[in-house]
Amino acid sequence: MVSVSYKKPESITATASVSDTISRQSGVPETSVNEVVATSIAANVADAANLPIAANVSNLSVSLAAKNEITPSSTTTSVSKQQLVQPGSDRRELVTYTVRPGDTIDSVATNYGVSKDTIKWANNLTSDSLSEGKELIIPPVDGVVYTVKEGDTVEKLAEKYKASRDRIVAFNDLEIDGLKKDVKIVIPAGQLPETERPGYVAPTLSYYSTQSIAGTLFRGSSAGNGYAYGYCTFYAKNMRPDLPNTLGNANTWYARAAAMGIPVGSTPRAGAIFQTSVGGGGYGHAGYIESVDYETGTVTYSDMNGLAGWNRIGRSTTTIAEASARWNFIY
Template sequence: MREERQLGRSISGNIDTRSTIIRNHFITLRGKKRKLQSFAVYGGIFLLTISFLVYGNSSNNAVAEKPKTLASAEVSNTSTSTASGVVKAKTVSVDKLAAASAVTNLAETAELPSAGDLRESETSLTIKKNLSQNDSEVITKPDIVKPDTSAARGISSYVTKEGDNIEKIAKKFKISPQTLRWANNTTSDAIEPNKTLIVPLIDGVVYTVKDGDTAQSLADKYKTSAERVVLYNDIDDGSKLTAGARIVIPGGELPEAERPGYVAPRGRLSHGNSRYGSYGHGSSSTTSASRSWLTASVGNRYAAGNCTWYAYERRLQLGRPIGSFWGNANTWHTSARAAGFLVNNTPVPGAIIQNTWGGYGYGHVGIVERVDGHNIYVSDMNYAGYNVISSRTIPLAEVGRYSFIH
């Protein structure tokens, strides 16, 4: 009996021992399984993030391989026709920096050999991001996803529509009206429809490189830094600028002698509270009727050389035709109202400016080209002399003396 009890106890003890061993084995296997699962999850996240970055870089490289004119590349003679120029800025984004940080942390946790390289890359991205925030647009390098016909870096184009003006278009592209005027060699904010404008994507100067130009010489001339010229236009260190290439000089300022409408001083004439000189719209300025104005358009019944004749032609050019029989300038506000035109005391680009006084009793009309916080900029004919097209400024404080036909 005693032997049977001892034998039973011995068997029971062996069973308990085996159960403990088996339980510990399962616990160990469960722990390893959890570790494998965790490793698989982290590994999946790591691979997914790496794939995202690789795909993003390959996409950027594919875009960069599209034809585009750089200051350090040869000028292309071919034209690429596109419906619109969509621009994507190559900046250090928050998403890219966050992804780089996540990949680096995972690599360090897994003790991968590449962890050190990834940490250095993340640090470089952080430095570039801080630089772009401290130095406005210094490292921003726009890529033209769909290049315009010039395929120039940082330059797009825009075809005007009815109702557009320089100020509206500049606001659309987030640049200053001044930059847009300089790029298109115009002093006017009134723009005709279906006109293709050059649109730089940052404030500054659009410039065509000439023989002997360097980044430093251009920076000195246009009052900016050579570093910004090099970085914005993606110019390789030490490379020679290619004559004929069109670049953007970020933050550049045009010298007065190169600005649209500039006329060398020859003793300015004055007339009342206005001052006048040459008027330029488009690519040229003139002090007398140019060839494009010598022949009247069909429907122009006004006397050539008079202010009414010019106002009719200029409005037609802007895509805003008026009546052919509005009489002398001093009756235009009445005729315009009768024809359904809005007449008020608010100057806007493209409106006709009219006064009943002056002009030897016949009044005077012109075209509002631009308005700022101080002046109204007007183009007209027969103010500076018979058959002479000129421009002048009228203080905004005197707006109440005039009518504006819209």
């Protein structure tokens, strides 16, 4: 006969705040390693000796082992917890600021962390001077403050103002409702086109004007040029000898070029042919885009039998916006 001393295990609570919390939440008392080992030995001995209490001791051993597995160790010093991302503190709303004595565009811009151009664009300021008491709209970030118009899309605005489509959407919370007419939005990092900047004055368009332009008398070769000598199409072909001789009068150049697969579009580019069906006694007009300056927003172009008269080359400038509105382009 084997005598086994049996003592019911006692729950021992270790000092560890995290495990305490988990223990209280789960309702499972903590169990020491020694208790598990001792109970396991007792269960083995009782089973080997075929004692009447063998089943009870065995069940107790299993229960204590299970408790030990689900109860955090008292030696645990930290538990990794998911941290919630706190919303950013950066503002997104427009602020109205009243100019105080001594304020300058630079000081206000520095105070709000934006560029002075951003403030000038938002308030249509043509100079850096400020008058006391004037109210200024202060955007939250560098960029453009824009009032949504009928037909606007985020894609068009991103392209026009050289900004990120996704950033416009995210910054103005447009994911669900999209753009709404007459609502002011902020285009982060947007660049205001030269033609829309405060104080911009469009150059006087001299195209088909009555102003006398001496121009340059053309004396070049006509070899390979199948168009009528001294006219606009003749000059356009000389400037772009790669174009075919079968485009017809100027008023059909754009449509025929497109039909032939020649690249066309509505944006002026250096080296392109401009074309219109207006003017020229019903035959339209064509000329050559010499350069496009995106910094000043201007286009330099030349033609024949237009600015300077028949067989003379005339040159002038206009705005990118004006050129895009008046002409088609063959690239």
